[in-house]
Amino acid sequence: MWLEYLIPALFERQKQIIRQLRTWIESIEEQRLVQGFAFNHYFGGTDVQDELRVRFDYPTEENSSVRNELRDRIRPFIPNYIPQGRPWVSNEEVLKAYEFGSRCAFLFWEKESQGRFPENYPSDFVTIRNQQFAFRLAPFNFQFHFNHGVMNSLGVPKEPHEQWIHLLALIESTGSRSLEELCEWIRRQPPRLFQFFG
Numbered sequence: 001m002w003l004e005y006l007i008p009a010l011f012e013r014q015k016q017i018i019r020q021l022r023t024w025i026e027s028i029e030e031q032r033l034v035q036g037f038a039f040n041h042y043f044g045g046t047d048v049q050d051e052l053r054v055r056f057d058y059p060t061e062e063n064s065s066v067r068n069e070l071r072d073r074i075r076p077f078i079p080n081y082i083p084q085g086r087p088w089v090s091n092e093e094v095l096k097a098y099e100f101g102s103r104c105a106f107l108f109w110e111k112e113s114q115g116r117f118p119e120n121y122p123s124d125f126v127t128i129r130n131q132q133f134a135f136r137l138a139p140f141n142f143q144f145h146f147n148h149g150v151m152n153s154l155g156v157p158k159e160p161h162e163q164w165i166h167l168l169a170l171i172e173s174t175g176s177r178s179l180e181e182l183c184e185w186i187r188r189q190p191p192r193l194f195q196f197f198g
Helices: 011-030 064-074 092-113 138-154 158-174 179-187 191-195
Strands: 002-008 036-042 051-057 085-087
Touching: 002 064, 011 036, 011 051, 011 064, 011 092, 036 092, 051 092, 138 158, 158 179
Parallel strands: none
Antiparallel strands: 002 051, 002 085, 036 051
8 A cells, every 4th residue: 555745855965864764764665664655846837836745655554653753854954844644646657766766866875876977967067078079968978978877778769769758758748748849958958959960
């Protein structure tokens, strides 16, 4: 049974909160208090407030000790926080995809803490100089190849499946209702964005 808890916070604070919760979330899964977890950042939209949504897949029903511990861990950030779980319902493959994405993020932060990956990889694009390019966007390069690397490692064929996944994600993220609207969105992007692609 999946329940989600809404934690109102601006985007930067959301990132601080979920990083602080990582080891605790992993520990409650090890204790089998939950059998899965996921989280999502919501920010900058007009239809939903800025909030972090933390989701747990409980073996049977909501565990009050988990809910109370979540409350205590959030209160240093939001002093009057009271967690209220609500059902998180979707198709099974969607739930599992968000869970997998959250696990990937936790793995990245674990490796980052061990010095394996630089912390700027999931950050905003950073301009750096090297001998091959006049400039290179290091985090963009990581994020782009991360997406391909996950799909390739899972055995998703690049043509046509991965291409369709990227196209559909772009259509959804830009709010385009047609391919014509998507093309118009691409035309409005700054030309320097496409210099990276040669």
